[in-house]
Amino acid sequence: MANISTYREWVDLLKKFDTHKNDEQVLETAKNGTLVWQNGVADRFMKRLSKSINERMSGSVKDFEKQLGNQGIPEANFVKAVHRLKKEFETMRLLINIDAIPTEPKRKLVEILFNSRKDLQKNLEESAKKDTSGKMSSLVRNNRIDN
Numbered sequence: 001m002a003n004i005s006t007y008r009e010w011v012d013l014l015k016k017f018d019t020h021k022n023d024e025q026v027l028e029t030a031k032n033g034t035l036v037w038q039n040g041v042a043d044r045f046m047k048r049l050s051k052s053i054n055e056r057m058s059g060s061v062k063d064f065e066k067q068l069g070n071q072g073i074p075e076a077n078f079v080k081a082v083h084r085l086k087k088e089f090e091t092m093r094l095l096i097n098i099d100a101i102p103t104e105p106k107r108k109l110v111e112i113l114f115n116s117r118k119d120l121q122k123n124l125e126e127s128a129k130k131d132t133s134g135k136m137s138s139l140v141r142n143n144r145i146d147n
Contacts, residue, residue, distance in 0.1 A: 004033040014052045027094050035100045060088040082143045121146040
């Protein structure tokens with residue numbers, strides 16, 4: 001795909017990002033893309049990007065929770081689920097850190113991702129306290145989502 005530069009091309013790329021398919025290609029295209037950061041276009045772009053990030057984050061967390069919802073989840077499956085979730089967060093972070101996004105909007109989006117990971121880790125730690133064996137607490141501490 002050629003270097004993208006128009007709002008329409010960015011929207012098409014973000015639609016591909018929303019499908020979770022061809023992430024490597026989407027990230028490579030985004031990394032090489034440009035966007036004239038002017039009023040109107042920048043606002044619409046940030047709304048669309050935020051929508052994509054929020055939906056992807058929400059879907060990833062729901063999938064993770066669904067995987068954990070199985071009582072007695074084996075340790076290996078827990079670790080795999082954490083790694084999948086961390087990979088999703090990293091994919092979102094890579095999209096946010098492209099050169100086409102100025103520093104301040106980028107900082108805000110990175111902060112949202114960081115806080116989401118931190119909150120999720122905290123919730124896991126709180127939930128793990130209910131396991132009297134301490135096994136889940138150990139798993140959660142040793143396989144952190146927020147690092």
